[in-house]
Amino acid sequence: MMNILIVSGGKKISKEKLKELCKANDLIVAADSGADQLIDLNILPDYLIGDLDSISLKSKKLLETKDINVIIYPKEKDKSDTEIALDLVIKKSPTTITFTSVIGTRMDHSLSNIFLLKKLYDLNIDSQIIDDNNLIKILNNEQSIINPSDFDYVSIVPISLDGIIISIKGFHYNLDKQFVKFGSSMCISNEMNSNEGYITKHSGEGLLILSKD
Numbered sequence: 001m002m003n004i005l006i007v008s009g010g011k012k013i014s015k016e017k018l019k020e021l022c023k024a025n026d027l028i029v030a031a032d033s034g035a036d037q038l039i040d041l042n043i044l045p046d047y048l049i050g051d052l053d054s055i056s057l058k059s060k061k062l063l064e065t066k067d068i069n070v071i072i073y074p075k076e077k078d079k080s081d082t083e084i085a086l087d088l089v090i091k092k093s094p095t096t097i098t099f100t101s102v103i104g105t106r107m108d109h110s111l112s113n114i115f116l117l118k119k120l121y122d123l124n125i126d127s128q129i130i131d132d133n134n135l136i137k138i139l140n141n142e143q144s145i146i147n148p149s150d151f152d153y154v155s156i157v158p159i160s161l162d163g164i165i166i167s168i169k170g171f172h173y174n175l176d177k178q179f180v181k182f183g184s185s186m187c188i189s190n191e192m193n194s195n196e197g198y199i200t201k202h203s204g205e206g207l208l209i210l211s212k213d
Helices: 015-024 034-040 057-064 081-090 107-114 116-122
Strands: 003-007 027-031 047-050 069-072 096-100 126-130 134-138 142-146 153-158 164-169 175-180 196-203 206-211
Touching (some): 027 034, 081 096, 081 116, 116 134, 153 164
Parallel strands (some): 003 027
Antiparallel strands (some): 126 134, 134 206, 142 196, 164 175
């Protein structure tokens, strides 16, 4: 059983949350400037990977003196640093992969990183994106949610072009085999009415997003 954390160069998360994530995982991989966040906490990644065009010079020099696996790619490449890091850890047969700092001001990177969850879902690898305001997963066929104290809202975003058919119980807005078309905001910002909510996906695929402002 191996749980892996990938820290990228998007929006930084709180030091407390990052410490939590590092403790909960067996292997830590920094994608380029993701290493800066870790070094700020005196945490060394097991791997540093990417073209290293955004990592600080200070962090780069420090890691060169440590026993760290550094894998450098050319700047002109076909994949982002985050996806290259992902391809590396997939080979290690992980149980779970958690991404953090993969969402930020660059919407192109943010969207492509979110859709990496689909790549892992197809490989039957449990994965999630976590930051200070969101937890994002691919919706399973049957999903139960214990009332999350860290989040206020539960949303489902269809990602199948043919839409999704879902049932929702234990929420403020419940649904029974409801078709939700691609691009619809019907299932955004739902709230739980009980300690545990249930979501059944009958067809299609979607993102499950727990969030708070």
